[in-house]
Amino acid sequence: MDTYQPPIFELSSPGKIGVNLPEADVPVAALPAELLRQDDLAGMPELTEPEVIRHYTRISQRNFCIDTTFYPLGSCTMKYNPKLHEEAARLPGFAAAHPLQGEQLSQGALRLMYELQRDLAELSGFDAVSLQPAAGAQGELTGILVFRAYHQDRGDTARTEILVPNAAHGTNPATAAMVGYKVVEVKSDERGNVDIADLKAKLSPRTAGMMLTNPNTVGLFEENIREISQLVHAAGGLMYGDGANFNAILGIVKPGEVGFDFMHYNLHKTFTTPHGGGGPGAGAVGCSAALAPFLPGPRAAKRADGQGYAWETPAKSIGRVKTFWGNFGMLVRAWVYIRTLGAQGLREVSEVAVLNANYVRVKLQGTYPAAYDRICMHEAVLKGQIEGAPEARTLDIAKRLIDFGYHPPTVYFPLIVPEALMIEPTETESKQTLDSFIEAMLAIADEARRDIEILHQAPVTTPVRRLDEVRAARQPILSYNAEKIAKLRAEGEAKASAK
Amino acid sequence: MSHYISLTDADRAAMLKAIGVEQIDDLFADVPAEVRFPEVQLPQPMSEMAIRRELAALSGANADAAKQSIFLGAGAYNHFVPSAVDQILRRAEFYTAYTPYQPEVSQGTLQAIFEYQSMICRLTGMDVANASHYDGGTALAEAAIMAVASLRGRRKVVVPPSVNPQYRAIIRTLLQGTEIEIVGDENPEATPAQLAAQLDSSTAALIVQSPDFFGALHDLRPLVEQAHAAGALLIHHFDPIALALFQTPGEARADIATAEGQPLGGGLGFGGPYLGIFTSSEKYMRKLPGRLTGATLDVDGKLAYVLTLRAREQDIRRETATSNICTNQALMALASTVYMALMGRQGLRKVAELCYHRAHYAAAQIATIPGFSVRGDGPFFKEFVVQCPQPVAQINARLLERGIVGGYDLAQDYPHLGDAMLLCVTEMNSREDIDALLDALRG
Numbered sequence: 001m002d003t004y005q006p007p008i009f010e011l012s013s014p015g016k017i018g019v020n021l022p023e024a025d026v027p028v029a030a031l032p033a034e035l036l037r038q039d040d041l042a043g044m045p046e047l048t049e050p051e052v053i054r055h056y057t058r059i060s061q062r063n064f065c066i067d068t069t070f071y072p073l074g075s076c077t078m079k080y081n082p083k084l085h086e087e088a089a090r091l092p093g094f095a096a097a098h099p100l101q102g103e104q105l106s107q108g109a110l111r112l113m114y115e116l117q118r119d120l121a122e123l124s125g126f127d128a129v130s131l132q133p134a135a136g137a138q139g140e141l142t143g144i145l146v147f148r149a150y151h152q153d154r155g156d157t158a159r160t161e162i163l164v165p166n167a168a169h170g171t172n173p174a175t176a177a178m179v180g181y182k183v184v185e186v187k188s189d190e191r192g193n194v195d196i197a198d199l200k201a202k203l204s205p206r207t208a209g210m211m212l213t214n215p216n217t218v219g220l221f222e223e224n225i226r227e228i229s230q231l232v233h234a235a236g237g238l239m240y241g242d243g244a245n246f247n248a249i250l251g252i253v254k255p256g257e258v259g260f261d262f263m264h265y266n267l268h269k270t271f272t273t274p275h276g277g278g279g280p281g282a283g284a285v286g287c288s289a290a291l292a293p294f295l296p297g298p299r300a301a302k303r304a305d306g307q308g309y310a311w312e313t314p315a316k317s318i319g320r321v322k323t324f325w326g327n328f329g330m331l332v333r334a335w336v337y338i339r340t341l342g343a344q345g346l347r348e349v350s351e352v353a354v355l356n357a358n359y360v361r362v363k364l365q366g367t368y369p370a371a372y373d374r375i376c377m378h379e380a381v382l383k384g385q386i387e388g389a390p391e392a393r394t395l396d397i398a399k400r401l402i403d404f405g406y407h408p409p410t411v412y413f414p415l416i417v418p419e420a421l422m423i424e425p426t427e428t429e430s431k432q433t434l435d436s437f438i439e440a441m442l443a444i445a446d447e448a449r450r451d452i453e454i455l456h457q458a459p460v461t462t463p464v465r466r467l468d469e470v471r472a473a474r475q476p477i478l479s480y481n482a483e484k485i486a487k488l489r490a491e492g493e494a495k496a497s498a499k
Numbered sequence: 500m501s502h503y504i505s506l507t508d509a510d511r512a513a514m515l516k517a518i519g520v521e522q523i524d525d526l527f528a529d530v531p532a533e534v535r536f537p538e539v540q541l542p543q544p545m546s547e548m549a550i551r552r553e554l555a556a557l558s559g560a561n562a563d564a565a566k567q568s569i570f571l572g573a574g575a576y577n578h579f580v581p582s583a584v585d586q587i588l589r590r591a592e593f594y595t596a597y598t599p600y601q602p603e604v605s606q607g608t609l610q611a612i613f614e615y616q617s618m619i620c621r622l623t624g625m626d627v628a629n630a631s632h633y634d635g636g637t638a639l640a641e642a643a644i645m646a647v648a649s650l651r652g653r654r655k656v657v658v659p660p661s662v663n664p665q666y667r668a669i670i671r672t673l674l675q676g677t678e679i680e681i682v683g684d685e686n687p688e689a690t691p692a693q694l695a696a697q698l699d700s701s702t703a704a705l706i707v708q709s710p711d712f713f714g715a716l717h718d719l720r721p722l723v724e725q726a727h728a729a730g731a732l733l734i735h736h737f738d739p740i741a742l743a744l745f746q747t748p749g750e751a752r753a754d755i756a757t758a759e760g761q762p763l764g765g766g767l768g769f770g771g772p773y774l775g776i777f778t779s780s781e782k783y784m785r786k787l788p789g790r791l792t793g794a795t796l797d798v799d800g801k802l803a804y805v806l807t808l809r810a811r812e813q814d815i816r817r818e819t820a821t822s823n824i825c826t827n828q829a830l831m832a833l834a835s836t837v838y839m840a841l842m843g844r845q846g847l848r849k850v851a852e853l854c855y856h857r858a859h860y861a862a863a864q865i866a867t868i869p870g871f872s873v874r875g876d877g878p879f880f881k882e883f884v885v886q887c888p889q890p891v892a893q894i895n896a897r898l899l900e901r902g903i904v905g906g907y908d909l910a911q912d913y914p915h916l917g918d919a920m921l922l923c924v925t926e927m928n929s930r931e932d933i934d935a936l937l938d939a940l941r942g
Contacts, residue, residue: 004801008614008840018841019581021849025930029859032878035716035746043621046843049583056611056837060592063607067591080503081595084547090585092565093558099575099770101562101904102895108560109769119541134633134771135826137813145675174813174823178644179676183818221529250539252527257534268826276830277608278598278630278790280772283826296672319672323574323636323665323759324770336554342544345501347536351523352504358526359514375518375526399603408601413814430505431514462603464803472795472807476784478627480617485794485802492800499799 003061003463009480011055012045018052062463063277064407070433072360074379074410074422075169075217077247077269082340085273085333094332099324103310109328110309113300116284116335120265123346124246125254126286128314130295131326136244138321139264139283140175140211143240145318146262146287146294147209148179150238153294153316159208159236165194167218167414172211172242181208188416192218192372194228203231209238214255215245215377217414219357219422229259238262238291246270247426248354248378251347262287271334282330296321352427353378356434360423363438367445371417379424381417389448394419396455397444403461404440562904564767568932572882572923573712573907574635574663575770576762578740579850579926580838584764587837594830598790602805603797608829609804612792615836622742622839622847624749625756625778630790631832632775632824635759636669639706639736641788641822642755642777643670646704646732647679648821649786653703653731659691660684661711662736664912679703687915695722698729704755708736713921714858714882715875716741719751727752739763739776739835741880743851748778755779764838765831774831785811788822853926854881861924861933868940874919881925884909887918894920894940901939 005011047055064071071078089095093108103110117129133139144162151159161184162176173183184207187198194212210232215221222228229239241255241263247270249255255263267273268281275281287295297313297320341349354377361370361380368382384394398408398421410422425434447454459465477484506514511523520526527535545553569577588594592607599605599612612630619628632638643656658667658681671681683694683706691707698705705726709717719735726733735748735756740763748756760774761767779787785808793807813820842850862883866873870888887894891908898905906920913919924933 005610006802007610007617009617012843015845017843017845018583019579019846021579021846021926022853022929024853024856026856026860026933029856029863031744031855032716035718035878037742037745037747038750039624041621041743041844041847044618044844044847045840046845047840049581049841052837052840053583053586055840056587056833057590059607059610060587060590061607062605062610063592063596064601064604065592066595069604071597073597076597078597082503084550086589086594088550088554091554091558092563093561094563094769096563096565096577096767097561097769098564098569098571098577098767098904100571100573100907101569105562105899105904106769108557111560112557115542122540125537134637134828135824137823137825138633138637141673141823145672148676169825170812170814170817170820171823171825173818174816174820177818177820178673178823180678181676221527223529226531249530252536253530253534254537254539257537258531266826274594274830275597275826276594276828277596277605277611277833278829279827280633280829280831281826282772318675320665320668321637321672322669322771323634323773326770327772328769329772336550338541339545339550339553340547341501341503343539343541345544346541347539348501348504351526352506354526355506355511355514355518355523358518362518375520375528398601402601402604407597407604428503428505431507431510433505459603463606464603464797464799464801466798467602467803467805468795468797469805469807472793472805473809476791476807477794478613478616478784478791478807479620480614480794488794488796489802492796492802495796495798495800 003058005055005058007480008045008055011047011051014046016046016048018047018049069405069407070429070437071407072409072423072425074424075244077424077426079272079426080428081272081274085336088336089329089332107308110300112335113331114302114309116331117300119338120284121286123250124263124286125256127289128292128295129284129286130299131284131331132296132322133283133285134322134327135279135281136264136266136283137171137175139285140171141178142285142296142321143262143264144175144179146291147238149294149318150291151208159206161206162208163202163210165212167216167416168211168213169217169242169244192220193222193224196224196227199228199231203235207235207237209240211240211242213242213244215248218371218381218417219376219379220372220374221377225258244269245378248350250350251343252350256288262291267330267334271337273330273333280327280330282327294318349427356425356427356429360425360434360438364441367442368421379422382421383417384419384421386445386448389452391452392448392455394421396458400444400455400458401440402459406437406440567902567904569904570906570922570924570928570936571904573921574665574759575767577767577925577927578762580764580766581841583841584834584837588830588834593833599806606804609792611833611836613794613804615832616792618836618839619776619778622739623756623778624747626781627784627787628778629787630792631828632777632789633828634773634775635757636666638757638775638777639666640670640673642734642757643674643679643704645755645786645788646734649783650703653701654678655680655682655702657683657694657702657705659694660687660689661713662706662708663712687913691717691722695725698726698731700730702729702731704732704734706734706736710738710741710880713884714879716745716878716880719746719753723752738880740851740854743847744855754783760835763835765834772828772831774828774835786821789824789827850926857928857933858883858924864937865940871940882921882923885920885922887920890918891920898939903936903939
């Protein structure tokens with residue numbers, strides 16, 4: 001079925017409306033003429049409700065998603081999103097509650113937040129949690145601001161550098177830079193760990209801290225994690241944990257017990273709040289007792305008199321990082337998830353996530369070399385380098401996977417692995433699904449050896465095929481403009497007839 | 500075994516054998532033995548039925564707009580959300596998809612974001628809108644950073660006291676590590692016009708919230724002229740519903756404009772997830788934080804959409820990116836897109852008019868109640884300040900007895916205002932609701 005829909009502005013007819021609003025029931029007040037809008041909302045679409053529903057339902061069908069497709073995106077933890085969570089977040093006491101209605105009228109929400117803070121702290125071996133940050137990157141920003149405040153509070157003002165492994169997510173260096181730190185890159189060794197010799201060389205009295213993902217971005221548990229923490233601490237620095245890969249270590253190890261001082265949790269990864277096509281996420285943060293006074297507030301706390309819950313802001317708080325209390329709807333979903341599984345169930349999540357990733361790794365690494373020949377954690381990083389198909393590239397392999405009905409893995413990340421393919425199956429996938437995916441990957445390798453054109457042409461089964469990204473960037477059309485779109489279509493028609 | 504795990508015992512055994520290990524625990528040999536498999540104390544797992552009961556108790560312990568009549572705004576607004584909005588949000592294709600990095604299998608999300616950007620540009624009169632930011636406060640903070648990044652050598656950002664106090668707090672937090680200087684709200688009574696007259700060669704931007712925290716509307720044109728005359732940018736923080744009726748940042752030639760997008764079909768949600776709207780003029784397009792979607796062609800010449808101008812972003816540019824933002828609020832942007840599509844030109848106007856006329860009716864009536872008065876005499880939208888005869892907490896307690904959630908106590912942020920309450924009236928407050936409020940205030 002062709003699900004093409006023109007831009008909604010082309011479906012608009014003057015005079016249509018898609019809502020049923022009440023009539024005015026109060027006297028009309030005078031409007032300030034000098035402050036009125038001049039153009040009467042020209043260009044806003046005008047459609048009826050059924051037209052709007054059909055438009056967005058049809059375009060939705062142009063997406064792959066977890067509910068239809070295996071989605072093994074490394075680093076993103078695309079696990080199943082339980083349906084109970086969606087019902088929970090929509091209960092009126094959550095969905096229709098005003099954030100400023102006061103403690104007395106928010107006791108249920110406060111208790112939920114208090115319990116989620118407590119449970120996240122317990123899972124990671126930390127003393128305190130703040131649920132305020134909106135996403136992982138905001139959790140990072142919060143953490144590095146806390147590092148800065150901690151050092152300043154002690155009068156330790158000569159620390160100007162943050163160490164970041166060369167394998168790190170791009171958010172890490174971007175975050176450190178936003179807080180005014182100089183980013184110092186640390187190399188990785190041939191086993192995929194932080195290179196200890198290079199770390200020692202880069203540590204100095206200027207070191208404010210180190211940002212480290214563990215399991216790291218090549219899907220491996222840092223074998224020397226305790227030594228790394230000891231070295232950073234001995235230099236007077238603090239350890240920041242990027243919790244993007246926390247899904248691999250629930251009940252396996254607590255980051256707070258291997259030397260991390262601070263960490264963010266991606267609730268939209270580990271705690272299965274839906275990704276939503278790019279958000280909302282939630283980036284709760286946890287930390288040691290020494291850093292707890294600097295956390296952003298308000299946080300949920302038990303009242304001193306034992307009568308329920310109240311807001312409290314830590315003594316030396318860096319301040320507020322987000323409006324209100326955080327992405328509350330996501331917190332509800334994470335709370336339900338922890339209540340559903342309990343400690344044993346969460347440990348099983350990590351065990352199976354790691355089992356699934358290693359199964360894919362061993363089945364594929366004969367054809368797609370593993371970046372590191374080790375037991376991996378929740379994701380397997382392979383190279384799109386197929387023996388007997390020198391022309392095959394990771395991008396082509398990824399695009400061909402689409403024709404087999406799979407969302408591609410993360411590609412070309414981490415940057416230290418050539419032609420990287422980062423496969424994270426997650427724990428919610430069955431062996432049947434993994435076997436079919438493995439078969440597809442092997443079939444693609446055969447195709448690459450037989451006729452590389454098949455890969456170059458891929459995908460051929462999608463509503464649109466490979467896109468002209470250069471044109472998109474050189475002649476940006478970032479907002480609907482009838483003239484520009486008409487010109488683009490004419491170009492497209494010329495392109496099609498030239499074929 | 501959990502109902503979210505899809506392996507049988509036989510599957511596990513076969514997989515362990517393929518991997519070449521005896522048991523699952525062997526997969527974690529890299530974790531130091533002394534900290535491996537710690538004790539984790541969490542509440543006992545519960546069945547779905549038991550969880551539902553627990554959730555009913557938790558959510559029932561909160562007030563909500565379905566049970567109470569709410570006259571509280573202050574940055575979160577009780578606006579009407581058509582049923583059709585949530586139906587689209589519940590499409591698994593939208594909510595269980597990832598960021599559209601693979602455009603061939605993400606055209607739904609990409610087209611929706613393109614339409615969102617387009618509608619926001621039309622609503623605001625601005626040239627470019629990003630795919631979304633976390634919320635209004637964080638968008639405003641990054642707008643300040645963007646202004647400084649766009650003007651070399653200017654480090655001062657002027658923020659009037661009439662900007663939402665939470666936003667001012669967020670700006671101060673997020674800019675802690677930068678050399679940007681935040682000034683303007685030392686005197687709690689300073690107006691944007693007074694501050695605009697004091698801009699100098701070190702000022703990067705003047706921020707104006709209009710309607711401001713107190714609901715007052717400002718004429719942006721003279722403020723923009725003064726900012727530009729001083730070589731500074733003007734950042735307009737707006738209310739998206741107000742723009743259906745009132746002056747847009749585009750008309751006033753603001754350089755950057757941000758908003759809390761929650762009023763556009765987002766619901767109250769106890770404060771989140773919300774939607775940061777972030778727009779600018781074309782001149783500063785390449786300094787925008789966050790994602791942008793653009794229209795292009797595929798190899799067959801078909802119209803298609805793709806994330807573009809990616810060289811600004813953290814995953815490409817790392818420490819030299821314009822921002823560290825990665826995950827944003829795509830699903831909330833979708834909610835606002837569907838909302839705007841349903842409302843259309845007429846609906847948006849109608850909602851804004853209902854808000855305006857009902858708020859003015861409420862204000863006019865409250866002003867006639869002995870002991871109460873309405874502060875200020877300029878035009879306002881949705882919100883206005885009521886001077887009360889007793890502390891606001893006492894009045895709100897009295898209102899609550901009648902099932903009414905009253906206004907925001909301004910004394911917590913503006914001690915000089917004393918017993919003043921910020922009241923909010925939207926299209927959700929019918930005349931009947933307003934009359935009940937008036938009765939309760941009369942005591």
